[in-house]
Amino acid sequence: MSDSEETRRIRVEGCERSYDCAAGDTILRAALRAGLPFPYECNSGSCGTCKFELLEGEVESLWPEAPGLKERDKRKGKRLGCQSRPLSDSVIRFRADESCIPRKTPKVVEARFTDRRPMTHDLAEFEFHTGETADFLPGQYALLELPGVTGLRAFSMSNLPNPEGVWQLQIKNFPGGAGSAALFERLKVGDRVRIDGPYGLAYFRTDTERDIVCIAGGSGIAPMISIARAHAASPGGLTLDFFYGGRGPEDICGRELLETLPGFGELIRYHPVISMPELDPEGRWRGPTGFVHEEAARRLSDLADHEYYLAGPPPMVDATLKMLVIEHKVPVAQIHYDRFY
Numbered sequence: 001m002s003d004s005e006e007t008r009r010i011r012v013e014g015c016e017r018s019y020d021c022a023a024g025d026t027i028l029r030a031a032l033r034a035g036l037p038f039p040y041e042c043n044s045g046s047c048g049t050c051k052f053e054l055l056e057g058e059v060e061s062l063w064p065e066a067p068g069l070k071e072r073d074k075r076k077g078k079r080l081g082c083q084s085r086p087l088s089d090s091v092i093r094f095r096a097d098e099s100c101i102p103r104k105t106p107k108v109v110e111a112r113f114t115d116r117r118p119m120t121h122d123l124a125e126f127e128f129h130t131g132e133t134a135d136f137l138p139g140q141y142a143l144l145e146l147p148g149v150t151g152l153r154a155f156s157m158s159n160l161p162n163p164e165g166v167w168q169l170q171i172k173n174f175p176g177g178a179g180s181a182a183l184f185e186r187l188k189v190g191d192r193v194r195i196d197g198p199y200g201l202a203y204f205r206t207d208t209e210r211d212i213v214c215i216a217g218g219s220g221i222a223p224m225i226s227i228a229r230a231h232a233a234s235p236g237g238l239t240l241d242f243f244y245g246g247r248g249p250e251d252i253c254g255r256e257l258l259e260t261l262p263g264f265g266e267l268i269r270y271h272p273v274i275s276m277p278e279l280d281p282e283g284r285w286r287g288p289t290g291f292v293h294e295e296a297a298r299r300l301s302d303l304a305d306h307e308y309y310l311a312g313p314p315p316m317v318d319a320t321l322k323m324l325v326i327e328h329k330v331p332v333a334q335i336h337y338d339r340f341y
């Protein structure tokens, strides 16, 4: 993100398209702003989906050690679109993915921090206000530029798009995390941050007749709450089963938000589960134990006949994908997910 007016012209070989990239923007995000089918997932240097080849020109890496680019990729001259800033006009090549063409054009807006509400011992809902419509699809995420933090951090919206310009984000406080320290220790009401978004493909689909399943772990609750709110706003008779996994009882939250939705308990059903009952030595927890995807498999019948939304730590999402696709033959087109790297 930059205020710079200077732009670089990027030509994409193979799709006969060119776009302008502001000098401070990245190869990936400028392509998405221009409506190009640039493949991506995390936007944070970790998944490797946004790899491209530089055929002509000069590009700098914002994070040379980004885990999304393996040594083998580097030897082949590959780069990460989400971590590359052009230093000159350039020619690039990537594997186009039409599903990545944004349905909402991402843009950078200035926002004012207005509130922080605790949800658990290490999770809080942050609220930001901008001067313009908060235009995103339920389930999407935005990138925050935080003072004193290198690189942007991705956070999913938990509210619904709105003309008032309110962005609610449910954020986990990671011990030792640079973004966590900025958000939980330094950010004061009235401070300004920049929000770049929306991004992400795990948005709520309205063109399906299948019952909905949300499976979340930890901070993965945020986009699922947004999806549940969107579903409640126009239910159409479909059910939504909301599985939420934490390690111990003190990690569990979400019921109080879902309970306020019309249809809770009937069309919308909440299933919390903890994976480490040893964190509950006094036996306060009366609910099920195990991994959240296992609880979903236990509770649901006809697994291949649902639309799935998944969010949370990469091992949780990967285990859920494996269970759904390999063990229960759920078509991949019915599963929408974000791994929270």
Ligand SMILES: Cc1cc2nc3c(=O)[nH]c(=O)nc-3n(C[C@H](O)[C@H](O)[C@H](O)COP(=O)(O)OP(=O)(O)OC[C@H]3O[C@@H](n4cnc5c(N)ncnc54)[C@H](O)[C@@H]3O)c2cc1C
Residues within 6 Å of the ligand: 041, 042, 043, 044, 045, 046, 062, 063, 141, 150, 151, 152, 153, 154, 155, 156, 157, 169, 170, 171, 172, 173, 174, 176, 177, 178, 179, 180, 181, 200, 219, 220, 222, 223, 338, 339, 340, 341
């Ligand atoms: C699509 C997506 C959605 C997410 N949604 C949420 C959410 O709703 N709530 C939530 O709590 N968390 C969410 N996360 C995780 C969040 O973005 C952070 O990874 C997490 O908060 C830890 O950040 P940290 O700065 O505290 O930790 P750190 O360890 O400092 O940073 C962790 C992450 O920041 C990025 N990063 C680190 N260093 C650099 C660098 N030098 N340059 C560029 N990037 C760098 C990497 O992605 C890394 O995984 C999401 C992640 C993704 C990918």
Ligand code: FES
Residues within 6 Å of the ligand: 039, 040, 041, 042, 043, 044, 045, 046, 047, 048, 049, 050, 051, 068, 080, 081, 082, 083
């Ligand atoms: S989108 Fe660039 S590494 Fe994930």
